[in-house]
Amino acid sequence: MIELYPYQRKAVDRLHNGSVLCGKVGSGKSLTGLFYYMENHIDKPLYIITVAKKRNDREWHRDFEALGIDGVVDSWNNIEKYTDVKDAFFIFDEQRAIGYGKWGMAFIHIARKNNWIMLTATPGDVWMDWMCIFIANNFYRNKTDFVDQHVEYNPYSKFPQIRRYHKTDKLERFRKYLAVPMQDFRTTxxxxxxxxxxxxxxxxxxxxxxxxxxxxxxxxxxxxxxxxxxxxxxxxxxxxxxxxxxxxxxxxxxxxxxxxxxxxxxxxxxxxxxxxxxxxxxxxxxxxxxxxxxxxxxxxxxxxxxxxxxxxxxxxxxxxxxxxxxxxxxxxxxxxxxxxxxxxxxxxxxxxxxxxxxxxxxxxxxxxxxxxxxxxxxxxxxxxxxxxxx
Known part of the structure; x- marks a missing residue:
């Protein structure tokens, strides 16, 4: 029988729909996310969107087998295949919803029709990296709404170059609400x-x-x-x-x-x-x-x-x-x-x-x-x- 470490149990209890589990690489985020699913959304079909190598290596399937559950595992490359899915539970493994391209748009579309969480060690380097996550949580209508409120571009640049962000206190509040930090016990x-x-x-x-x-x-x-x-x-x-x-x-x-x-x-x-x-x-x-x-x-x-x-x-x-x-x-x-x-x-x-x-x-x-x-x-x-x- 698999048991969680105390720090994982604490994280499960703090997770909620649309949150981002932030744990160091190798801290056991996958099992933590699956326990959250089993305890809160086991009645819903499970979908895992992960990186291609992790899908190919069947790491998630080994966790499924150990926990006695089943689910669909696919890569971010194929995320658009699941935009019609609704009333399911998604775990987005690794932050790939950066930018407003195909992956970001598909992520938002899926998130607004399903329950979901994201697992990542590095949710983003800058506020623009959080934009799709904020939009998926309905904090903003779309990219235009986010940019109008927070982004100032350099008018003299030949390409879109951000000069500064505005109202960052609001962004900090949103991030604090969504981010669930998971501190592990490693003494390496x-x-x-x-x-x-x-x-x-x-x-x-x-x-x-x-x-x-x-x-x-x-x-x-x-x-x-x-x-x-x-x-x-x-x-x-x-x-x-x-x-x-x-x-x-x-x-x-x-x-x-x-x-x-x-x-x-x-x-x-x-x-x-x-x-x-x-x-x-x-x-x-x-x-x-x-x-x-x-x-x-x-x-x-x-x-x-x-x-x-x-x-x-x-x-x-x-x-x-x-x-x-x-x-x-x-x-x-x-x-x-x-x-x-x-x-x-x-x-x-x-x-x-x-x-x-x-x-x-x-x-x-x-x-x-x-x-x-x-x-x-x-x-x-x-x-x-x-x-x-x-």
Whole structure:
């Protein structure tokens, strides 16, 4: 018989329709959500909307079997299939209702005809991330209503850029009403090590000064290309490669997160040099972690930051930093689970003393998402004038 931990029981008692269960990655949110369903909505059909990997791995089905219940499990990619469902109970696993696109609109449509809760470790970096949740709870009629009350855009920007939010005390009240924090009892010791890797400073300075892409041998056309070129210079440095190799060769089992395809190529080369078996999770390959004594698991942030877990290693290497605090926290949580046998977990971050890496790290530490354009405009004088003429 499955029993909840006291912190989970407390959360179940506080949950209500439309609320957001906010617990650390690996804290047991799934079981907590299912107990809430069984105790309050067992008479309704159950639908789980989750990330594709979690659906494919059948994690929810294993919980169903343990609890003696049944339900439909599908991914956020297919959420539009369920917009006609009514009088059911939905658990939205992970916050994907960000923005007012197809997923956000479908989420709102479903939420207004059914009972539901959301489970997430990271509900949102900014107030716009909460917009669909607030609309689904009928706090606002639609996006226009929310924006008119709270959002001030920069009138001089060529694209929608939020300058500030208004009436944030109202937003805070709504969030406090909906968010149900779940504090778990884990006493795992987290050890974070930041390694600064040197890079080609002359090439970096040349790109900043001349706005010229050394990889395409053409002028840089926009802020995104500018930041990607700078990141490629620092992420492909020989020193970073050496540090990554050292971490991999000294660990029997290690997960490595990366951003870009060229980083994956570097990591695969390292594994071949060390004669280490490696497995991948990215947009093209979906390989499972093996049951073996040694392995290297190469994971692309966007594809694999959430929806799976691993309790057979105590170390994650972050070859480069992701722009999003939310993605970084989710990635860390892959090994930080309630049922891990490790008392100490190790997170190794490779970065550089370059200005862009420092800015990304500051954003993560302040729990914000790094904004490429804002950084470019503050770093490069006359960027707007130059980009207009290009």
């Amino acid at each position: 010791n987290l050890h974070r090590k930041y390694i600064n890797a040197d890079f080609d400073k002359d090439l970096y300075k040349s790109v900043v000064k001349n706005r010229f892409n050394p990889y395409t041998e053409e002028p840089i056309m926009n802020a995104s290309e500018f930041t990607q070129v700078l990141r490629r210079i620092i992420n492909t440095s020989e020193r970073r490669r050496i540090h990554a190799k050292q971490e991999i060769m000294t660990r029997d089992r290690i997960i490595v997160f990366y951003n870009y395809t060229y980083e994956l190529d570097i990591l695969k080369d390292i594994c071949r040099e060390l004669d280490r078996a490696y497995y991948q999770w990215n947009g093209q390959k979906h390989e499972a972690i093996p049951d073996a004594e040694t392995w290297v698991y190469l994971v692309q942030y966007t594809a694999g930051a959430e929806g799976w877990n691993c309790i057979t290693t105590d170390t994650i290497l972050f070859y480069s930093l992701n722009y999003s605090y939310r993605i970084m926290e989710q990635s860390e949580g892959r090994i930080n689970r309630v049922n891990t046998s490790f008392k100490d977990l190790y997170y190794v971050y490779l970065k550089s003393p370059a200005s862009i890496d420092d800015a990304i790290e500051r954003s993560i530490r302040s729990k914000k998402k790094f904004n490429e354009r804002n950084w470019v405009e503050s770093t490069c004088p006359n960027w707007n004038e130059i980009s207009k003429s290009s």
